[in-house]
Amino acid sequence: RKEVEQDPGPFNVPEGATVAFNCTYSNSASQSFFWYRQDCRKEPKLLMSVYSSGNEDGRFTAQLNRASQYISLLIRDSKLSDSATYLCVVNRGDSNYQLIWGAGTKLIIKP
Amino acid sequence: GAVVSQHPSWVICKSGTSVKIECRSLDFQATTMFWYRQFPKQSLMLMATSNEGSKATYEQGVEKDKFLINHASLTLSTLTVTSAHPEDSSFYICSTEQDLSGGYTFGSGTRLTVV
Numbered sequence: 001r002k003e004v005e006q007d008p009g010p011f012n013v014p015e016g017a018t019v020a021f022n023c024t025y026s027n028s029a030s031q032s033f034f035w036y037r038q039d040c041r042k043e044p045k046l047l048m049s050v051y052s053s054g055n056e057d058g059r060f061t062a063q064l065n066r067a068s069q070y071i072s073l074l075i076r077d078s079k080l081s082d083s084a085t086y087l088c089v090v091n092r093g094d095s096n097y098q099l100i101w102g103a104g105t106k107l108i109i110k111p
Numbered sequence: 112g113a114v115v116s117q118h119p120s121w122v123i124c125k126s127g128t129s130v131k132i133e134c135r136s137l138d139f140q141a142t143t144m145f146w147y148r149q150f151p152k153q154s155l156m157l158m159a160t161s162n163e164g165s166k167a168t169y170e171q172g173v174e175k176d177k178f179l180i181n182h183a184s185l186t187l188s189t190l191t192v193t194s195a196h197p198e199d200s201s202f203y204i205c206s207t208e209q210d211l212s213g214g215y216t217f218g219s220g221t222r223l224t225v226v
Contacts, residue, residue: 041202041220042219042220043218043219044204044217045217046214087154087155098145098157098160099145100157101147101155101156102154103153103154
């Protein structure tokens with residue numbers, strides 16, 4: 001089993017739609033959780049940190065369920081510029097610094 | 112915010128040659144730098160963790176004699192791919208450790224093509 005698993009994708013959705021990404025992690029000792037966005041041939045950029053209480057930033061909402069070891073990202077009213085690969089990232093349980101990256105889910109927003 | 116300058120952004124080299132990739136932290140000190148590799152359509156894979164003034168820690172399966180890491184100062188970490196082969200062609204990217212905002216600052220990446 002992979003340490004961090006994401007939906008395989010790609011997701012092709014029309015502009016304005018709501019998109020949900022799912023992610024599960026295997027290490028119950030993990031403490032930090034993130035969603036990163038990566039554009040083609042570019043470095044990843046932090047989209048959101050994910051907190052136990054859930055957090056929202058504009059059109060983006062992240063949720064964490066520690067009991068199920070599950071993380072989600074919701075994008076509402078999707079824009080063309082949201083097209084990218086979304087990476088679920090979890091820190092290693094035995095190290096607060098080292099990260100384990102999901103394979104990413106590619107999102108394609110169509111006009 | 113923190114900025115990590117990574118160079119070169121892309122490089123093409125002949126098989127058997129060595130390539131050095133630099134990551135510099137600008138306006139801050141990076142005691143730890145992470146080096147990742149990303150093959151097309153795959154996730155980032157941690158190769159090694161470099162610590163200023165000490166030996167790097169390599170992940171399982173990563174040849175330390177092939178991927179030489181030097182972190183001689185608090186603002187510079189380098190990765191040298193020695194005797195590069197076509198299978199080493201990949202996107203190499205460095206990252207600092209977690210900052211106060213909770214994020215990790217990445218360099219812009221180096222796309223290495225070995226021909």
